Amino acid sequence: MNKALFRLRTTVATGAVIRNGNSFLLQPRQAAVAGLHTSSARYNGGHVSPLKAFADSVRRQVKENQELQENMKLLEDRSSMISDSAAMKKTKEAASASSEAFRKTANVVGSAVGEGFKAVAENPVTKATGEAVKSTAKVVGTVASAATAPIRNTEAYKSVEKN
Numbered sequence: 001m002n003k004a005l006f007r008l009r010t011t012v013a014t015g016a017v018i019r020n021g022n023s024f025l026l027q028p029r030q031a032a033v034a035g036l037h038t039s040s041a042r043y044n045g046g047h048v049s050p051l052k053a054f055a056d057s058v059r060r061q062v063k064e065n066q067e068l069q070e071n072m073k074l075l076e077d078r079s080s081m082i083s084d085s086a087a088m089k090k091t092k093e094a095a096s097a098s099s100e101a102f103r104k105t106a107n108v109v110g111s112a113v114g115e116g117f118k119a120v121a122e123n124p125v126t127k128a129t130g131e132a133v134k135s136t137a138k139v140v141g142t143v144a145s146a147a148t149a150p151i152r153n154t155e156a157y158k159s160v161e162k163n
Helices: 003-014 029-036 050-084 086-122 124-152 155-162
Strands: 015-020 023-028
Touching: 050 086, 086 124, 124 155
Parallel strands: none
Antiparallel strands: 015 023
């Protein structure tokens, strides 16, 4: 191999040869890398070291977190402005007043319905009807029991009832 070519190859490995017109200048590798490459992704052919990727991710997340905190503070300030506004106070007072009026009306209606049920339950006609239904149910039960007694006294019914 030609000595000049060998020197050129070893020089390229340890530094950079930059053409300046018809002559060549030797530049140290670190300076060449800093001058020729602006990012490790371009220098490494698209590969980013895990440490650099981690650092970039942390920087991005810190920036997003700062933005989130600023947005939360802004939202908090705006919400306190809304809750302190006169219109909001009037709305709360109106809602409270209407709630109280609804509660009073519901109590009046509830007591009226309760009194109505009590009056109906104490009515002699309702009492007589209730007694008639009870006595009819007793009679129907007794008749049904008497009608099914022959069937219930059979051995087949007793064995089915056990199982």
